[in-house]
Amino acid sequence: MKSNCCKILSAIVSRLFFGLHGTLMIVFLAAMQENKNYLLMLITIFLLFVEMIITLWKTKKGEWKWFSPMVFIYLCSVLPSIFIMELEFLEIRINMSNTTHHECMDSVHTEYSTEIQALEETLILVLVLGRWLMPKGYMNRDQLCQLLLTYLALGADILDILQLIKETKINTNKPATVVGLCLFSWAILQFTIVLTQTASPKSQITSPVEASPSTNNRTRPATPVCCTTEIWSVIVTVGMQDGPFLIYRVYLATAEGVFNESLTFFVCKNALTVIIEIYRVSIILGRGRCKRKKSQSAAVANQTNNAETEMT
Numbered sequence: 001m002k003s004n005c006c007k008i009l010s011a012i013v014s015r016l017f018f019g020l021h022g023t024l025m026i027v028f029l030a031a032m033q034e035n036k037n038y039l040l041m042l043i044t045i046f047l048l049f050v051e052m053i054i055t056l057w058k059t060k061k062g063e064w065k066w067f068s069p070m071v072f073i074y075l076c077s078v079l080p081s082i083f084i085m086e087l088e089f090l091e092i093r094i095n096m097s098n099t100t101h102h103e104c105m106d107s108v109h110t111e112y113s114t115e116i117q118a119l120e121e122t123l124i125l126v127l128v129l130g131r132w133l134m135p136k137g138y139m140n141r142d143q144l145c146q147l148l149l150t151y152l153a154l155g156a157d158i159l160d161i162l163q164l165i166k167e168t169k170i171n172t173n174k175p176a177t178v179v180g181l182c183l184f185s186w187a188i189l190q191f192t193i194v195l196t197q198t199a200s201p202k203s204q205i206t207s208p209v210e211a212s213p214s215t216n217n218r219t220r221p222a223t224p225v226c227c228t229t230e231i232w233s234v235i236v237t238v239g240m241q242d243g244p245f246l247i248y249r250v251y252l253a254t255a256e257g258v259f260n261e262s263l264t265f266f267v268c269k270n271a272l273t274v275i276i277e278i279y280r281v282s283i284i285l286g287r288g289r290c291k292r293k294k295s296q297s298a299a300v301a302n303q304t305n306n307a308e309t310e311m312t
Contacts, residue, residue: 007062007135011052014134015070019045021126022077025119029081032088032116044077063137065194070134071127072192078123079185085116086165086181094172120162124155127191139194151191154241158187160266161245167258176256183248187241230284234277242277246270 022045030038051069056062063070128151136144165171165180249267252258 008056010133010135011056011062014130015048015052017133018070018074018126018130019048021119021122022048022074025078025081028116028119029085032085038081038084041077041080044073047073059137061137062135065138068131068134068192068194071130072189074130075188075192079188082120082123082162083181083185086162086177089113089116090172090174090177094174097172121159123188124151124159127151128155131191137194147194154187154190157241157245157266157269158184160262161187161248164249164252164258164263167252167260169258170252170256173256176252179248183244186244190236190240193236228284231281234281238274238277242270242273246274 023042026038026041026045029041030036048070051073055064055069128148131151132144132148139147161180161184165177170176246267249263249270253263253267
């Protein structure tokens with residue numbers, strides 16, 4: 001009973017936390033655009049609590065195992081807001097660069113830019129704290145700590161993209177800005193995926209080397225190496241962040257002439273991450289081949305022993 005109360009309380013508090021930040025983003029968007037129609041986006045905040053009822057009803061742990069609908073709905077409220085506001089700032093910068101009479105536009109730009117930047121920068125902190133507050137689901141405490149540390153490590157790289165599109169040489173370049181915002185949104189979506197799940201010792205499949213002939217017949221085949229959590233983690237890391245970010249930053253440095261210390265650091269970071277992840281995949285695949293060879297050898301040995309037993 002106590003665990004159920006804690007689970008429900010965690011679910012409510014985490015959604016209130018996400019809902020508050022999402023509401024602030026939408027309200028700032030409506031104020032900046034002077035368009036109250038954007039307040040209709042507050043429906044997504046209401047959906048957070050609809051999702052909470054469904055999640056608590058359908059799951060035993062208070063959270064889904066591999067995917068977080070709550071984080072997805074929250075991001076559906078904040079990402080469009082960031083996208084629209086950054087495009088508005090882009091248009092203001094373009095207009096300011098094309099005219100000398102831009103006092104009014106400049107006041108609009110400076111009035112909201114500081115607040116919007118603060119809300120954007122707190123996005124990662126909200127995701128980390130919200131993940132901490134929400135029910136652990138199928139994760140243990142160690143896995144939760146790993147996930148939170150991973151979120152913090154990813155956050156600085158992702159937020160740097162928003163600063164990169166405001167560099168002087170490309171802050172009026174619409175294609176570069178749109179691509180940067182798309183990459184930012186694409187990378188943020190990886191926070192909806194939980195890839196720290198591991199099988200418990202009781203649920204791990206006994207290998208043919210350790211199992212007896214009687215248990216070999218009852219065990220299910222092992223999961224293919226290409227479908228393991230480790231491989232999917234590499235695919236997400238390289239495909240949703242470091243790979244696209246590396247290409248984007250190298251393009252800006254070579255084609256657009258953008259250069260600063262931050263860009264140099266993150267280019268090296270993205271490149272090293274891609275190389276290390278590829279090396280990691282080779283290790284995982286090699287380990288899988290060794291296990292298959294041992295399994296095949298054990299199977300042949302068992303068949304030979306069975307045949308000798310039948311002959312005697």
